[in-house]
Structure formats: structure tokens, C-alpha cells
Amino acid sequence: MTTSTGIAGYTYGSDAVAKSPISMEDFELLKQTVMFTEEDERYLRLAGEVLQDQVEAILDLWYSFVGSHGHLVHYFENPSGKLIEEYLAAVRRRFTQWIMDTCTRSYDQDWLNYQQEIGLRHHHLKKNQTDQVQSVPHIGLRYLIAFIYPITATIKPF
Ligand code: HEM
Numbered sequence: 001m002t003t004s005t006g007i008a009g010y011t012y013g014s015d016a017v018a019k020s021p022i023s024m025e026d027f028e029l030l031k032q033t034v035m036f037t038e039e040d041e042r043y044l045r046l047a048g049e050v051l052q053d054q055v056e057a058i059l060d061l062w063y064s065f066v067g068s069h070g071h072l073v074h075y076f077e078n079p080s081g082k083l084i085e086e087y088l089a090a091v092r093r094r095f096t097q098w099i100m101d102t103c104t105r106s107y108d109q110d111w112l113n114y115q116q117e118i119g120l121r122h123h124h125l126k127k128n129q130t131d132q133v134q135s136v137p138h139i140g141l142r143y144l145i146a147f148i149y150p151i152t153a154t155i156k157p158f
Pocket of ligand 1: 009010011066072073075076091094095098118121122126127128129130131139143144145147148151
């Protein structure tokens with residue numbers, strides 16, 4: 001499925017995205033738990049203005065980080081260990097959009113639903129389906145949690 005953004009597999013706000021099992025009340029509690037306030041939201045909007053012309057450079061950096069670690073690039077490979085270039089490229093376009101979504105979207109029900117969808121796409125319930133690839137079926141939660149650090153730390157110079 002290609003949406004109005006023209007990005008294949010990017011289904012933000014469409015009927016193809018299920019409602020998140022996390023309620024808005026739960027979401028508020030999560031925000032409190034990570035100390036996220038309206039001030040953070042304001043700074044994210046500003047970050048969006050600064051980052052919009054730099055998203056390709058950011059993705060170059062993140063992809064070189066993943067590419068230089070065999071245990072991470074593994075999740076973009078087929079069962080024989082060969083990199084699926086088209087998969088990497090398709091995910092990159094949606095990841096680029098995610099940077100702008102994170103900075104510019106309102107954190108409403110559509111936003112929450114798509115975060116759930118992103119989570120599912122790393123899980124065996126939905127990984128590989130969007131791009132119809134035969135890759136590794138599941139990414140362990142430990143790497144999702146660990147990846148928060150490089151994403152946060154490496155964005156700073158931008
Ligand atoms: C903080 C942690 C992470 C965030 C925020 C994140 C974010 C994203 C986003 C935004 C997408 C595209 C979602 C879409 O389809 O619209 C994506 C897809 C993907 N990411 Fe991550 N990611 C994280 C960790 C990881 C890690 C550790 C790996 C392992 C190398 C990984 C591998 C992938 C793969 C293979 C896909 C494609 C999934 C599919 O088949 O649809 N991600 N990620």
C-alpha cells in the first residue's frame with residue numbers, strides 16, 4: 001500500500017492501522033514515566049525545522065551504524081545471510097518519514113496507533129509483511145531498547 005506521501009508501506013492514519021491497545025490514559029502515564037512534558041513537545045517542533053533538510057544525512061549515519069554491526073544488519077538479511085537491498089531501501093524511506101512525524105505530528109490517537117504498528121513491524125506478528133520479504137522473522141526487544149541510545153546520542157550533532 002502506498003499512501004498520499006508516496007512512501008510504500010507507510011500507512012499512518014489509514015484504516016489499515018489497528019487501534020493501539022494502549023489507551024490515551026496509559027499513554028499519559030508513559031509520558032510521565034519518561035519525564036516528557038509540553039516543553040519537550042515544543043522543542044521537538046523546533047527540532048523538526050532544524051532537521052528537515054538533514055534527514056538523509058541522519059539516515060546515512062544510522063544505516064552505517066547498523067551496517068557496520070553484523071548482529072544488527074542480520075535483521076535485513078535473508079535466511080542465507082544475504083542482505084536484501086530493496087528491504088533496506090524501503091524501510092529507510094519510512095524511517096526518514098518517522099523522524100519528521102516524531103517532530104511534527106500531534107501525539108493523538110493516529111500517532112499512538114502508528115507507534116503500535118511500528119512495534120508490530122519489528123515483531124514476528126508483522127515483520128517482513130509490509131515489504132513482502134523473506135527475512136529474519138523477529139527482532140528481540142533487547143535490541144529495540146538498546147537502540148534508543150544510539151538514536152538519541154547521534155542525533156545531537158545535527
Ligand atoms: C529505538 C528503537 C527503534 C526505533 C525507534 C525504530 C524505528 C523504526 C521505524 C520508524 C521503522 C519503519 C516503520 C514503518 O514501516 O513505517 C522501522 C522498521 C524496521 N526496523 Fe526499526 N527501530 C528501532 C530499532 C530497530 C533495531 C534494533 C533493528 C535491528 C536492526 C531494527 C530493524 C528494523 C527493521 C528490519 C525494520 C523493517 C520492519 C518490517 O519488516 O516492516 N529496528 N524501525
